[in-house]
Amino acid sequence: MPKNATTLSRDATASDIARVLREDGCVIISNLAAPELMDQIFSELEPHIAATRGGDTDFLGHATRRIGALIARSPSVRSLVTDPTILNTLDIALGDHGSTFQVDLTQLIDIGPGEPGQMIHRDQWAFDHYPFQAGFEAEIATMWALTDFTEEMGATRVIVGSNLWEDNLSELDSELTSGAVMSKGSVLLYGGSLYHGGGANRSNVHRIGINIGYSLGWLRQEENQYLACPPEIARTLPEGLLRLMGYQRGTVALGYVDDVREPLDWLYDLPSVQTDYYAYRRSARSLLKRTEPYSPSSK
Ligand SMILES: O=C(O)CCC(=O)C(=O)O
Numbered sequence: 001m002p003k004n005a006t007t008l009s010r011d012a013t014a015s016d017i018a019r020v021l022r023e024d025g026c027v028i029i030s031n032l033a034a035p036e037l038m039d040q041i042f043s044e045l046e047p048h049i050a051a052t053r054g055g056d057t058d059f060l061g062h063a064t065r066r067i068g069a070l071i072a073r074s075p076s077v078r079s080l081v082t083d084p085t086i087l088n089t090l091d092i093a094l095g096d097h098g099s100t101f102q103v104d105l106t107q108l109i110d111i112g113p114g115e116p117g118q119m120i121h122r123d124q125w126a127f128d129h130y131p132f133q134a135g136f137e138a139e140i141a142t143m144w145a146l147t148d149f150t151e152e153m154g155a156t157r158v159i160v161g162s163n164l165w166e167d168n169l170s171e172l173d174s175e176l177t178s179g180a181v182m183s184k185g186s187v188l189l190y191g192g193s194l195y196h197g198g199g200a201n202r203s204n205v206h207r208i209g210i211n212i213g214y215s216l217g218w219l220r221q222e223e224n225q226y227l228a229c230p231p232e233i234a235r236t237l238p239e240g241l242l243r244l245m246g247y248q249r250g251t252v253a254l255g256y257v258d259d260v261r262e263p264l265d266w267l268y269d270l271p272s273v274q275t276d277y278y279a280y281r282r283s284a285r286s287l288l289k290r291t292e293p294y295s296p297s298s299k
């Protein structure tokens with residue numbers, strides 16, 4: 001029998017979560033978000049779900065609806081994006097080599113009844129199949145259960161420990177996988193190196209997850225956050241969230257605008273007075289404290 005993903009309680013420490021994630025490539029944290037928050041997110045996104053049709057390819061799923069731009073479209077999703085347990089875990093799991101990290105994508109995934117299982121894959125193949133070293137994570141995804149995730153409904157399939165397998169195994173048998181079964185409000189974390197895929201939905205209800213990914217600040221984002229969230233909305237967001245969306249340099253020389261301006265200064269049409277990357281960059285931990293819109297004096 002394939003091993004099930006380890007489930008930790010919402011009281012687990014970031015270092016405990018990061019340890020399981022490093023060893024197994026995935027981990028579930030049960031009941032991290034209140035079911036009421038997930039209901040609120042659903043009500044904010046329901047019109048977008050209703051206006052969306054299934055995907056055009058087998059990989060995207062013909063009975064699967066995908067809705068992006070979640071930071072702009074759902075104010076309540078923002079608290080999932082900046083969840084302290086998640087960011088503190090990413091500080092260890094992605095921040096260990098001193099890089100900043102950023103939001104990579106935001107996507108509601110609604111797997112409809114009758115959808116077959118998705119091809120088992122690694123999300124890091126999105127980086128043009130670059131051969132990252134085994135054990136190196138370029139990207140970590142969260143999948144928040146907006147409905148319960150049961151085997152029948154199409155819980156995400158994972159292969160625990162496959163983060164250390166060789167790359168480009170493109171025809172893995174679903175028998176090798178186990179379902180990331182979890183209740184509404186729980187979250188599955190998995191690295192870009194984990195072999196996984198959406199489950200077959202053999203039930204008569206929809207399986208809905210909120211997939212929020214994070215990647216190293218020197219990689220291109222899968223979903224372009226600058227275009228997905230219009231500047232008028234971006235200007236109303238907390239500084240910490242904006243920095244996570246990529247409104248800070250990803251490394252010493254990546255991401256400035258015109259006359260070596262910080263992206264945040266560009267957003268508010270301000271000159272940059274501080275261009276020292278090391279003074280300007282913020283770790284995820286400190287982003288949590290930046291809950292107000294950006295002001296130059298807060299640098
Ligand atoms: O919906 C899921 O459970 C997983 C989807 C997925 O892995 C993907 O689309 O890359």
Ligand SMILES: [Fe+2]
Nearest residue numbers: 122123196197
């Ligand atoms: Fe995936």
